[in-house]
Amino acid sequence: MTLPMKILAGAVRHAILLTTGSLVLAPFVWMVSLSLKPPAELFSSSFTLLPQHWFAVENYARALTEAPLPRYMLNGVIVCAAILLLQIMICAPAAYALAKVRFAGRQVMFGFVLIGLLIPHQVLALPLFILCYGLGIFNTYAALIFPFVVSPFGIFLFRQFFMSIPDDIVHAARLDGLSELSIVWRIMLPMSLPAVLAFSIVSVVSHWNDLFWPLLVVRSQEFMPPSLGIVTFANAEAGNDYGPLMAGATVVVAPLVISFLAAQRWFIEGLTAGSIK
Amino acid sequence: MKAQQASVVDRRSRVETGFAETLAGYTLAGPALVLIFALFILPGAAVLAIATTDWHLGAKTLSFVGAANFTSLFADRVFRAALFNTAVYVLMVVPSTLVLGLSLALLIESGKSLRAFYRAVHFLPFMTSLAAMAIVWEALLHPTIGLVNQVFGLIGLPTANWLRSEATVLPILAIIGTWQSLGLALVLFLAGLKAIPQDLYDAADIDGADGVLDRLRVVTLPSLAPVSLFVLIVVTLRAFAAFDIVQILTRGGPGDASVMLLYALYRESFEYLTTGYGAAIAVIFLVIVIALAMLQTRVVNSRTSRS
Numbered sequence: 001m002t003l004p005m006k007i008l009a010g011a012v013r014h015a016i017l018l019t020t021g022s023l024v025l026a027p028f029v030w031m032v033s034l035s036l037k038p039p040a041e042l043f044s045s046s047f048t049l050l051p052q053h054w055f056a057v058e059n060y061a062r063a064l065t066e067a068p069l070p071r072y073m074l075n076g077v078i079v080c081a082a083i084l085l086l087q088i089m090i091c092a093p094a095a096y097a098l099a100k101v102r103f104a105g106r107q108v109m110f111g112f113v114l115i116g117l118l119i120p121h122q123v124l125a126l127p128l129f130i131l132c133y134g135l136g137i138f139n140t141y142a143a144l145i146f147p148f149v150v151s152p153f154g155i156f157l158f159r160q161f162f163m164s165i166p167d168d169i170v171h172a173a174r175l176d177g178l179s180e181l182s183i184v185w186r187i188m189l190p191m192s193l194p195a196v197l198a199f200s201i202v203s204v205v206s207h208w209n210d211l212f213w214p215l216l217v218v219r220s221q222e223f224m225p226p227s228l229g230i231v232t233f234a235n236a237e238a239g240n241d242y243g244p245l246m247a248g249a250t251v252v253v254a255p256l257v258i259s260f261l262a263a264q265r266w267f268i269e270g271l272t273a274g275s276i277k
Numbered sequence: 278m279k280a281q282q283a284s285v286v287d288r289r290s291r292v293e294t295g296f297a298e299t300l301a302g303y304t305l306a307g308p309a310l311v312l313i314f315a316l317f318i319l320p321g322a323a324v325l326a327i328a329t330t331d332w333h334l335g336a337k338t339l340s341f342v343g344a345a346n347f348t349s350l351f352a353d354r355v356f357r358a359a360l361f362n363t364a365v366y367v368l369m370v371v372p373s374t375l376v377l378g379l380s381l382a383l384l385i386e387s388g389k390s391l392r393a394f395y396r397a398v399h400f401l402p403f404m405t406s407l408a409a410m411a412i413v414w415e416a417l418l419h420p421t422i423g424l425v426n427q428v429f430g431l432i433g434l435p436t437a438n439w440l441r442s443e444a445t446v447l448p449i450l451a452i453i454g455t456w457q458s459l460g461l462a463l464v465l466f467l468a469g470l471k472a473i474p475q476d477l478y479d480a481a482d483i484d485g486a487d488g489v490l491d492r493l494r495v496v497t498l499p500s501l502a503p504v505s506l507f508v509l510i511v512v513t514l515r516a517f518a519a520f521d522i523v524q525i526l527t528r529g530g531p532g533d534a535s536v537m538l539l540y541a542l543y544r545e546s547f548e549y550l551t552t553g554y555g556a557a558i559a560v561i562f563l564v565i566v567i568a569l570a571m572l573q574t575r576v577v578n579s580r581t582s583r584s
Binding site for chain 1: 303306327390397560
């Protein structure tokens, strides 16, 4: 290609990608823009990105006080942290057993993991709902956490990583007198940090964003995670009072967007791996 | 390499395997095994069982009805609408996601500057709460104060009450679905592009295929075929599972114009409490997912056996 052609091709590339990029980002920009505006400006026919009169403080204050938004966020943190911790505690030893320990029934167990990997959660919602009711944990944190404490995807991912760790390391650790569990915690997991990080991102993102299951098992606002919370806020906030609602949506979306911008590569690699389950 | 390692483990195990190692295996894997049974295998079996009964959620009695739920499902106008709408939605979301994802991936890879930036921008919707963003989309599509109608009015395009009109509701949901899945397809295609060996391009150069379009036709697109099939399945699975946007934006309306499979499942099981009926929908959804997953396994296997 000649030099002018190259410059032209580059310009076209940027022009197209900037256009599609702005279209993709438009909902985010619109969300933040509305969250800064007073009600009067929402209805004005001439739209501007920034408000003429800043109303951010009022909108965000209303979002944080009229709806129990801080509560939703705290619930999200509690539920996501509990799920992730339990998942790693339960999945890592199982993955180690499947990768490095020879025992009768290992293949059968791996088969069950694959079946679990295959079944979409929505299919199981009904029996799990009945189970939560039977256990008396309906409308509690436990109902939000319990169905997810074991992740077939987590076992699968950790097993793959553990299998690539040489057997010699395991043997050496056994000779040093380490118990099987301490091999998992002190050798396998630290050597598989990329897998741990990828799995953590998949787990936290999917449970922070999940609507389907919380919608079924949580009725009171004190247990609602962020996604269900913002939907409840939207339903209560009937009418066109978009300012506080958009402020709320911004607050719900912000933690993950900020983490994403800080650790882009990890998010992209992790979530791509997670989509393949 | 892997096979070698495995055989070493095999030989060792034949010598050492004993009660102790089996005990260790079950102690380590036991909790996960029990929980997979309680939370996946048994509930899965329960769905199949409930689907053959006339059970209403909370009712004390139920009776076996065989395949009656399935026959009445396929005779049910609303369920047929759900199947039809889901198919239409999938047929809109999947091709547009694939074509856009591939085009943008090629475009991003064609230059060196701002690659990571463009990738991040297009990926952002994939990882944000669709529930929160659906509320934002509702504001964007608001008939009077929404940005879409304001801009369309300004440049002389037709405006509409997008989510309340039977003609536009499914295409709009498909646009939102595409907007969300695009980043995933893009990133998978980018990984596929990076995996194409430079030798292939060099060989094409020598054979005289040195134009941009020639290279695309001779090397890039054929090399991407397995990845494309993979993206196709992943995006299709996601499209079949659309729920949040229906629940938040339309509740299946207007009429039944946007009822989809998972929304029908939710409504029958948890709002109408016709649980047996809802379980039958879950079974149908599961069959679709398993069919796609089997296709995916075949694709992955043929890819690994080829390399």
